[in-house]
Amino acid sequence: MLLGPPGAGKGTQAERLRAEFDLVHLATGDLLRAAVAAGTDLGREAKRFMDAGELVPDAVVVGMIRERLSAGGSASFLLDGFPRSVPQADALDGMLAELGMPLDAVVSIAVSREELVRRLAGRWICRRCGRSFHEVFSPYGGEPCPSGDGTEPCDLYQREDDRPETVSNRLAVYEEQTAPLIDYYRARGLLREVDGERTPDEVHDGIVAHIPASPAG
Ligand code: AMP
Numbered sequence: 001m002l003l004g005p006p007g008a009g010k011g012t013q014a015e016r017l018r019a020e021f022d023l024v025h026l027a028t029g030d031l032l033r034a035a036v037a038a039g040t041d042l043g044r045e046a047k048r049f050m051d052a053g054e055l056v057p058d059a060v061v062v063g064m065i066r067e068r069l070s071a072g073g074s075a076s077f078l079l080d081g082f083p084r085s086v087p088q089a090d091a092l093d094g095m096l097a098e099l100g101m102p103l104d105a106v107v108s109i110a111v112s113r114e115e116l117v118r119r120l121a122g123r124w125i126c127r128r129c130g131r132s133f134h135e136v137f138s139p140y141g142g143e144p145c146p147s148g149d150g151t152e153p154c155d156l157y158q159r160e161d162d163r164p165e166t167v168s169n170r171l172a173v174y175e176e177q178t179a180p181l182i183d184y185y186r187a188r189g190l191l192r193e194v195d196g197e198r199t200p201d202e203v204h205d206g207i208v209a210h211i212p213a214s215p216a217g
Contacts (some may be wrong), residue, residue, distance in 0.1 A: 004109035
Protein backbone atom coordinates (compact mmCIF):
# COMPACT_ATOMS: atom_id res chain seq x y z
CA MET A 1 0.00 0.00 0.00
CA LEU A 2 1.21 3.47 -0.88
CA LEU A 3 0.10 6.12 1.58
CA GLY A 4 0.72 9.82 1.13
CA PRO A 5 -0.82 13.22 0.42
CA PRO A 6 -1.97 14.28 -3.07
CA GLY A 7 1.15 15.17 -5.05
CA ALA A 8 3.47 12.88 -3.07
CA GLY A 9 4.21 10.87 -6.23
CA LYS A 10 2.10 7.78 -5.48
CA GLY A 11 0.90 7.44 -9.08
CA THR A 12 4.38 7.85 -10.57
CA GLN A 13 5.88 5.33 -8.17
CA ALA A 14 2.96 2.91 -8.54
CA GLU A 15 3.41 2.72 -12.30
CA ARG A 16 7.06 1.63 -11.94
CA LEU A 17 6.34 -0.81 -9.11
CA ARG A 18 3.48 -2.38 -11.04
CA ALA A 19 5.72 -3.22 -13.97
CA GLU A 20 8.69 -4.32 -11.89
CA PHE A 21 6.85 -6.51 -9.38
CA ASP A 22 4.02 -7.69 -11.65
CA LEU A 23 1.35 -6.15 -9.43
CA VAL A 24 -2.26 -5.29 -10.10
CA HIS A 25 -2.39 -1.53 -9.53
CA LEU A 26 -5.58 -0.46 -7.74
CA ALA A 27 -5.90 3.32 -7.69
CA THR A 28 -9.30 4.51 -6.50
CA GLY A 29 -8.70 7.97 -8.02
CA ASP A 30 -8.11 6.42 -11.47
CA LEU A 31 -11.13 4.12 -11.09
CA LEU A 32 -13.32 7.06 -10.12
CA ARG A 33 -12.06 9.25 -13.00
CA ALA A 34 -12.83 6.39 -15.39
CA ALA A 35 -16.37 6.17 -13.98
CA VAL A 36 -16.78 9.95 -14.40
CA ALA A 37 -15.52 9.78 -18.00
CA ALA A 38 -17.87 6.89 -18.77
CA GLY A 39 -20.80 8.87 -17.33
CA THR A 40 -22.03 6.04 -15.07
CA ASP A 41 -24.37 6.75 -12.14
CA LEU A 42 -21.50 6.13 -9.78
CA GLY A 43 -19.32 8.53 -11.77
CA ARG A 44 -21.94 11.28 -11.68
CA GLU A 45 -22.34 10.86 -7.92
CA ALA A 46 -18.56 10.80 -7.32
CA LYS A 47 -17.81 13.86 -9.48
CA ARG A 48 -19.45 16.30 -7.05
CA PHE A 49 -17.11 15.21 -4.27
CA MET A 50 -14.01 15.02 -6.48
CA ASP A 51 -14.50 18.51 -7.93
CA ALA A 52 -14.75 19.91 -4.40
CA GLY A 53 -11.63 18.02 -3.26
CA GLU A 54 -13.72 16.01 -0.78
CA LEU A 55 -13.61 12.27 -0.23
CA VAL A 56 -16.15 10.20 -2.13
CA PRO A 57 -18.32 8.32 0.43
CA ASP A 58 -16.57 5.30 1.98
CA ALA A 59 -19.24 2.82 0.85
CA VAL A 60 -18.61 3.72 -2.81
CA VAL A 61 -14.83 3.24 -2.79
CA VAL A 62 -14.95 0.21 -0.49
CA GLY A 63 -17.39 -1.41 -2.94
CA MET A 64 -15.07 -0.72 -5.89
CA ILE A 65 -12.07 -2.22 -4.10
CA ARG A 66 -14.01 -5.22 -2.80
CA GLU A 67 -15.11 -6.09 -6.33
CA ARG A 68 -11.56 -5.98 -7.69
CA LEU A 69 -9.82 -7.74 -4.80
CA SER A 70 -12.25 -10.63 -4.92
CA ALA A 71 -11.91 -10.97 -8.71
CA GLY A 72 -8.11 -10.90 -8.50
CA GLY A 73 -7.40 -14.59 -7.88
CA SER A 74 -3.82 -15.11 -6.78
CA ALA A 75 -2.59 -11.72 -7.97
CA SER A 76 -0.58 -9.38 -5.74
CA PHE A 77 -2.04 -5.91 -5.41
CA LEU A 78 -0.67 -2.42 -5.04
CA LEU A 79 -3.15 -0.12 -3.33
CA ASP A 80 -2.72 3.53 -4.30
CA GLY A 81 -5.02 6.18 -2.84
CA PHE A 82 -7.00 3.62 -0.82
CA PRO A 83 -7.67 3.56 2.08
CA ARG A 84 -8.04 7.28 2.76
CA SER A 85 -9.90 7.20 6.08
CA VAL A 86 -10.00 5.03 9.20
CA PRO A 87 -13.38 3.48 8.28
CA GLN A 88 -11.92 2.51 4.86
CA ALA A 89 -8.88 0.96 6.56
CA ASP A 90 -11.14 -1.03 8.90
CA ALA A 91 -13.18 -2.22 5.91
CA LEU A 92 -9.97 -3.23 4.10
CA ASP A 93 -8.85 -5.22 7.15
CA GLY A 94 -12.09 -7.17 7.04
CA MET A 95 -11.88 -7.83 3.28
CA LEU A 96 -8.27 -9.00 3.43
CA ALA A 97 -9.06 -11.32 6.35
CA GLU A 98 -12.01 -12.78 4.41
CA LEU A 99 -9.88 -13.32 1.32
CA GLY A 100 -6.90 -14.65 3.27
CA MET A 101 -4.60 -11.97 1.83
CA PRO A 102 -1.94 -10.47 4.09
CA LEU A 103 -1.01 -6.80 3.91
CA ASP A 104 2.76 -6.92 3.41
CA ALA A 105 3.75 -3.31 3.91
CA VAL A 106 2.39 0.21 4.04
CA VAL A 107 4.84 2.70 2.55
CA SER A 108 4.22 6.28 3.58
CA ILE A 109 5.69 8.91 1.22
CA ALA A 110 6.34 12.15 3.09
CA VAL A 111 6.40 15.54 1.30
CA SER A 112 6.07 19.05 2.80
CA ARG A 113 2.97 21.13 2.14
CA GLU A 114 4.86 23.85 0.18
CA GLU A 115 6.34 21.22 -2.13
CA LEU A 116 2.92 19.56 -2.68
CA VAL A 117 1.34 22.85 -3.73
CA ARG A 118 4.22 23.50 -6.14
CA ARG A 119 3.92 20.05 -7.67
CA LEU A 120 0.14 19.94 -8.10
CA ALA A 121 0.00 23.39 -9.69
CA GLY A 122 2.08 22.44 -12.74
CA ARG A 123 0.92 18.86 -13.20
CA TRP A 124 -0.15 17.49 -16.60
CA ILE A 125 -1.37 13.93 -17.12
CA CYS A 126 -1.70 11.82 -20.28
CA ARG A 127 -5.25 10.59 -20.84
CA ARG A 128 -3.97 7.48 -22.56
CA CYS A 129 -0.92 6.19 -20.66
CA GLY A 130 -1.63 7.92 -17.35
CA ARG A 131 1.93 9.22 -16.92
CA SER A 132 2.25 12.52 -15.13
CA PHE A 133 4.51 15.39 -16.13
CA HIS A 134 5.34 18.75 -14.61
CA GLU A 135 5.79 22.06 -16.44
CA VAL A 136 8.99 22.81 -14.50
CA PHE A 137 10.30 19.60 -12.91
CA SER A 138 9.64 16.94 -15.56
CA PRO A 139 8.28 18.49 -18.78
CA TYR A 140 6.87 16.25 -21.49
CA GLY A 141 9.49 15.79 -24.19
CA GLY A 142 7.12 15.10 -27.10
CA GLU A 143 8.02 11.42 -27.45
CA PRO A 144 5.34 8.97 -28.71
CA CYS A 145 2.83 7.83 -26.07
CA PRO A 146 3.70 4.29 -24.89
CA SER A 147 0.00 3.40 -24.95
CA GLY A 148 -0.62 4.85 -28.42
CA ASP A 149 0.06 3.43 -31.88
CA GLY A 150 3.75 4.34 -31.68
CA THR A 151 3.46 7.63 -33.57
CA GLU A 152 0.94 9.72 -31.63
CA PRO A 153 2.12 11.95 -28.79
CA CYS A 154 0.73 11.92 -25.24
CA ASP A 155 -2.70 13.49 -24.82
CA LEU A 156 -2.07 15.83 -21.89
CA TYR A 157 -4.66 17.44 -19.63
CA GLN A 158 -4.73 19.20 -16.27
CA ARG A 159 -6.94 17.64 -13.61
CA GLU A 160 -9.83 19.90 -12.59
CA ASP A 161 -9.10 19.21 -8.96
CA ASP A 162 -5.51 20.51 -9.36
CA ARG A 163 -6.91 24.08 -9.35
CA PRO A 164 -5.40 26.08 -6.43
CA GLU A 165 -8.62 26.42 -4.39
CA THR A 166 -9.35 22.70 -4.66
CA VAL A 167 -5.74 21.76 -3.92
CA SER A 168 -5.84 23.44 -0.51
CA ASN A 169 -9.05 21.60 0.37
CA ARG A 170 -7.58 18.26 -0.76
CA LEU A 171 -4.57 18.87 1.49
CA ALA A 172 -6.83 19.77 4.44
CA VAL A 173 -8.94 16.66 3.85
CA TYR A 174 -5.75 14.59 3.73
CA GLU A 175 -4.53 16.00 7.07
CA GLU A 176 -7.85 15.45 8.74
CA GLN A 177 -9.01 12.09 7.37
CA THR A 178 -6.05 10.27 5.82
CA ALA A 179 -2.99 11.25 7.89
CA PRO A 180 -4.37 9.37 10.95
CA LEU A 181 -3.69 6.18 8.96
CA ILE A 182 0.05 6.71 9.51
CA ASP A 183 -0.37 5.99 13.24
CA TYR A 184 -3.00 3.34 12.47
CA TYR A 185 -0.50 1.26 10.47
CA ARG A 186 2.47 2.17 12.67
CA ALA A 187 0.60 0.65 15.61
CA ARG A 188 0.21 -2.56 13.56
CA GLY A 189 3.94 -2.69 12.79
CA LEU A 190 3.32 -2.30 9.02
CA LEU A 191 4.45 1.28 8.42
CA ARG A 192 7.59 2.03 6.39
CA GLU A 193 8.52 5.68 5.80
CA VAL A 194 10.15 7.14 2.71
CA ASP A 195 11.29 10.73 2.10
CA GLY A 196 9.30 11.83 -0.98
CA GLU A 197 11.33 14.99 -1.64
CA ARG A 198 14.18 13.20 -3.36
CA THR A 199 14.39 12.31 -7.07
CA PRO A 200 11.83 9.80 -8.41
CA ASP A 201 14.65 7.20 -8.74
CA GLU A 202 15.72 7.68 -5.13
CA VAL A 203 12.14 7.48 -3.88
CA HIS A 204 11.67 4.33 -5.94
CA ASP A 205 14.76 2.70 -4.41
CA GLY A 206 13.57 3.71 -0.94
CA ILE A 207 10.23 1.99 -1.56
CA VAL A 208 11.75 -1.14 -3.09
CA ALA A 209 13.93 -1.59 -0.01
CA HIS A 210 10.69 -2.05 1.95
CA ILE A 211 8.93 -4.50 -0.39
CA PRO A 212 9.24 -8.10 0.78
CA ALA A 213 8.93 -9.93 -2.58
CA SER A 214 11.62 -9.81 -5.26
CA PRO A 215 10.90 -8.27 -8.68
CA ALA A 216 9.15 -10.42 -11.28
CA GLY A 217 11.41 -12.09 -13.82
P1 AMP B 1 -6.46 10.84 -6.46
O1 AMP B 1 -6.32 10.62 -7.91
O2 AMP B 1 -6.00 9.65 -5.64
O3 AMP B 1 -5.84 12.12 -5.99
O4 AMP B 1 -8.03 10.95 -6.17
C1 AMP B 1 -8.80 11.99 -6.75
C2 AMP B 1 -10.10 12.18 -5.98
O5 AMP B 1 -10.87 10.97 -6.01
C3 AMP B 1 -9.94 12.49 -4.50
O6 AMP B 1 -9.72 13.87 -4.25
C4 AMP B 1 -11.28 12.01 -3.95
O7 AMP B 1 -12.31 12.93 -4.24
C5 AMP B 1 -11.53 10.76 -4.77
N1 AMP B 1 -10.94 9.55 -4.12
C6 AMP B 1 -9.88 8.80 -4.57
N2 AMP B 1 -9.63 7.79 -3.74
C7 AMP B 1 -10.54 7.89 -2.74
C8 AMP B 1 -10.79 7.14 -1.54
N3 AMP B 1 -10.06 6.07 -1.20
N4 AMP B 1 -11.82 7.56 -0.75
C9 AMP B 1 -12.58 8.61 -1.07
N5 AMP B 1 -12.38 9.37 -2.16
C10 AMP B 1 -11.38 9.01 -2.99
